[in-house]
Amino acid sequence: MQRYIKKILEARVYDIAVETPMEEARGLSERLANRVLLKREDEQPVFSFKIRGAYNKMSQLNEEEKARGVITASAGNHAQGVAASARHLGIKATIVMPKTTPDVKVSNVRRLGGRAVLHGDTFDEARAHSEKLMAEKGLVYIHPYDDPDVIAGQGTIAMEILRQESGPIDAIFVPVGGGGLIAGIASYVKYLRPETKVIGVESNESACLALAMEKGFRDKLDQVGIFADGVAVAQIGEYTWEVAKDYVDEVITVSTDEICAAIKDIFDDTRSVCEPAGALGVAGMKKYVAREQVSGQTLIAIDSGANVNFDRLRHIAERSELGEQREAIIAARIPERPGSFKKFCAALGKRNITEFNYRYANDQQAIVFAGVQILPNNGGREELMAEMGEHIEDVVDLTDNETAKLHVRYMVGGHAPANVDNEVVYRFEFPERPGALMKFLNKLGGRWNISMFHYRNHGAAYGRVLVGLQVPGDEHDQVGQFLEEIGYTYFEETDNTAYKLFLG
Template identity: 50%
Template structure:
C-alpha cells in the first residue's frame, strides 16, 4: 500500500462504472460455465466472453464511454490515440458512431490486418516508429498541435470506468458470488475497473492478476511500491505487452489486487488450446492469459476451491501466428517433451533408444552423424502431463541413456528444432548471440547491414512467427582476445541481445 494519498476515490469510480455509457456499441457478453475445464481443474470455471465483442475485445467499452463524454466542441476537434490493436479498433468504432474524426498512430511493426481493421471502421492511421512508445509520443504531439483529444488506452478514469462494466456484468450474471476473478494485466485498465466494482459489491471475492513472465508490469511496480518501467518487454502476448503500468491504474490495483501470477508463453499457448476446445474460438495470447493463470494457480494448489471467473479479453490474433501457438501449446500443457539424448555412436544403440521410448508417440527426431564416440539426438515426444516427463527420464536411465530435458530451453524451442546443418570446425572459436528486432519491412536487412563484417558469421537462424518482434540466432568466429571488440560492434545494431554460447542446447548440437 502506497503511503501517498490515493489518486482515485474508489466510491467515485464505482459510481462512474454504474453510469458508464457503453451499451451503444458494447455487448453484454456471456459468462459461460466451461464443463470440461471445470472437471479437469476440480472447480467451476466460468468464461467471461469479451472475445465476442464486435471488435473482438473489451476495449470497445472504455473507448465508447470516453468518446460518449466528449463535448460538442471536443467532437468537432476529433480524437487521436496510439495503439497497435484493440484500443485502436475501439476508438475507431466509437468515433464513427459519435461522428467525430479519429486518427490512430500505430507502430510500423503493426500487422497489416490490424491496420486494415482500424481503417475499415473509418479512422485514419499513421504508422510511426517501431514501438508503442514512439507512436504514443507522436499522437500526443499531434493532439497538442491540432487540438484533438488524446485518449489513453488505459490510464484515464473514463476508460477505466468503461472497462469496469465487465465486472458489473459478471456479478449480475453469475448464479453465485464467485470466489475469484482472474484478470489479464497490461496497462491495468481492465483490472482496475473490474476490481473496483467486484470488491465494492463482494469484498471477499479474490482479484487475481495474471501477467506474462516477459511483461510483469504490475508485479514489478508492486514490488517497487510505485509504477516502474520495465527495461524490456516480451511482445508475444502483444495485447498486454506494456512497459509501464498506468499511474491511475496502479493506484487502484495496488489497493484491490489480492495476488499476481506470472505465466510463460508456453502456458499461454496451452490456454489458447484449452479455450478453443471449450468454445471452438481461437483467442489471442492476451485473451487466454487469465485462464493460463487459473490453470497454473490450480496446479500449484493455491487456487480458491469455489467458482472462478476467467476473463477472455480478446480474439484479435493474426492467422500466421496460429501455427506458432499450436506448436508451443503442447509444451505448455505438458503434453510434449523436448529433450537431448546422448547415445553411443555404434550399431544397436539406436534400437536400444527406441526400446527405451516404448510406445510413446514421437513428434520429431533430429540426428546427424559425427565422428565421435557419442551421438546427440534431439527428440520430441507426446507426454500425458508435466509429471510424465519425469517418467521418461527414469525409463531412459534404465537403458543407460542420459537425457537433458529441453522443454523449457528457449534456444532449443525457438531455433534449434527448426535448424539444419552440423557443428563448426574445432579449429575456430565461435560465440553465439540471440537478437531481437522489430518485425517490420526491411528490419532483417537493416540488422544484417548493421553487423560489422570484421567477423565471419558461422551460424544464422531466423524464423518469422507473425509477431511484432523478430528473433535471430547468430554465430560469429572470433579470434582470441577479440571478444570486447565484438561486443562493442554488436551493440551498435541497437537491438536487444543475449549471449547463448553457454546454452546446453548449443553445447549438445552445435558446438565443436
C-alpha cells in the first residue's frame, strides 16, 4: 500500500487531466435520505477518468521508449486517453480496436492523433493483434488497467476526493472492469481513512471481481455481456487483484435495468448523460442503501465516464423505468370472449397500463403481453402478482426475463403455424458491421430452415438477434458444434417461458 501511496502522490496527471468537481446530487440525496456526492470524471478532456492512468504511465517513459512509440488495445475510453496523452507528449501511438467499435470512437482516436488499427470482432482478438504488433515493431505496451503506474494515475481521484470532502465519508462506490480504478482509490483511501468503505460495483454480465472474491483467486468468466462495454472484462488484473483482495470491502453487482435507472438519476440531478459503466457507482449505491437501510450518511459515487453513443439512449430510456421498479412486464392467459380485457384491467386496480400487446390466436383463449406501472403507493411486483392471481387464472411475471424485454415484446402475435415443427431458438450477439449477417446466413446455407428471425440494434457494437431453426430431433446434437464454428456469442432459448407463450 505504501508503494502505491508514494506513486499516487508523485503521479503526473495534471499536465493534461483536470481536477474534477464533486457535486451533491440533490434529488438522489432526498430520495435515499443520505448525502449523495458524485465525483464527475465525465468532465475530463476525453470524458473519462482513463486519461489519468494513461498519461501517468506514458509520462514516465524514457527517451528511448518514447522514440519507439506506444501501442494498446481498446474499444473506447482508454484508447482516447492514450491518443490524447501521446499527442501531448509527442509520441506516436497505435491503437488496435475491434472492427465492431462505433465510428464515433474510431474518429475521436484519429482526431486526437492516434493511429487506429481495426482488427477482429472482439476485444480479445484486438488485444492479440496489438501484442503481435508490439513484438514485431518494438512498441511499448500501455495496459488499460493492470500496471502500477496506471493504477497510481487513477488513484489521484481518491486524493482529490479526500481533499474536497474533509468530513466523514461512509462509503465510496467505484465502477469495476479490470480493477485499475478501484485499486488506485482503495490504496489511497484505506491508508488515510481506513474506516471509509470502498465498495466495487460491477455489471452482473461482467462481474469478474465478484467471482475472484468468491473463489479467492483470479478466475475467468466464461462469458461477458456487452451492455456496460466500459467494464466488459473477463478477468480481474493481477496487480489490481493484489490490492482489491485486501482493501475492497465488498462488491455489489447490478443489472442492465438498474444501470439504466442510474443513468436517468444522474441526468435528473446533473443534466449530463453518462455511459453505462459510468453509472455503476450510483446503481450500486442505491442497492446498498436499500439493503442496509442506512440514512444520514455521506456516500460518494464515481461517475467514471460519458462516452455513450447517442443511439443507445432509446434503449436506456426504455429500460430505466424497469430498473427504477416503476414498471412490471407481465403475460396472462385470458378467455377469448367479450369482457375479458375489461376484467384484466379491473384486476390491475388503479395501476396504469404502459404497454399492451395482443393478437387473436384461436377462439378459446388469448395471451396478452402488458407493461404495468408500479409505484410505492400501489405496491411492488409481488403485490401486483398476488392481486392479479386472484382474478386471472394464469399470469406470469416477465420483468426479469431478458429475452422478453429485448425481443418478444416486439414480436407478440408471432406464434408458429401448425406446420412449423422441430423448432429450436437461439439468441445471438452479432458484431455490428457490414457482412456480419451475411456471414451467418452463408454459414447456415440450406442446412436448416429459418422459421423465425428478429433483429434489434441498440446503438452498441453488437446487434441482438433471435433466430428459430427447424432442426430434426436426430440432429439436435449437431447444432452446438455448428454454432461454435460461426463464432458468434449465442444462448439457447428454446425453453424460455416468453418464447413458449408468444412465439412457439
